Amino acid sequence: MTGRPGHRAAEEWQPVCRMAELEVDRGVTALVHGQAIAIFRTGDDAVYALGNHDPFARHTAGGISRGIVGRRGETPFVASVAHRHAFDLRNGRCLDDHHVTVPAYDVKVVEGVVLIGSRKVPAA
Numbered sequence: 001m002t003g004r005p006g007h008r009a010a011e012e013w014q015p016v017c018r019m020a021e022l023e024v025d026r027g028v029t030a031l032v033h034g035q036a037i038a039i040f041r042t043g044d045d046a047v048y049a050l051g052n053h054d055p056f057a058r059h060t061a062g063g064i065s066r067g068i069v070g071r072r073g074e075t076p077f078v079a080s081v082a083h084r085h086a087f088d089l090r091n092g093r094c095l096d097d098h099h100v101t102v103p104a105y106d107v108k109v110v111e112g113v114v115l116i117g118s119r120k121v122p123a124a
Contacts, residue, residue, distance in 0.1 A: 015114070019047070038065035040078060056085050069089075075088055076090065
């Protein structure tokens with residue numbers, strides 16, 4: 001990372017694992033850019049990354065990566081283990097309380113390697 005604030009360089013894509021190492025509909029945690037990130041692979045081989053913090057579980061260990069992956073219509077989500085709140089895997093927005101979000105991160109797969117990029121800018 002360069003010393004210029006706000007600068008997003010190509011080298012900020014951090015490889016975390018091989019796609020084949022991710023179990024379908026299960027989360028894993030990785031330290032990416034100094035943040036605990038929950039990474040999910042869904043049945044259609046899409047890969048998503050969210051901040052691994054459950055905003056509803058103030059005093060319990062674990063995080064979003066331990067949640068249950070599913071779908072509501074076309075929306076892929078993870079439901080937190082502690083309180084069962086569902087978070088959209090695409091943008092981190094809570095499906096049960098639209099005022100709550102967790103950070104979502106850019107993800108790409110290159111030659112079978114999962115790379116995590118910048119935090120996505122929340123939609124207005």
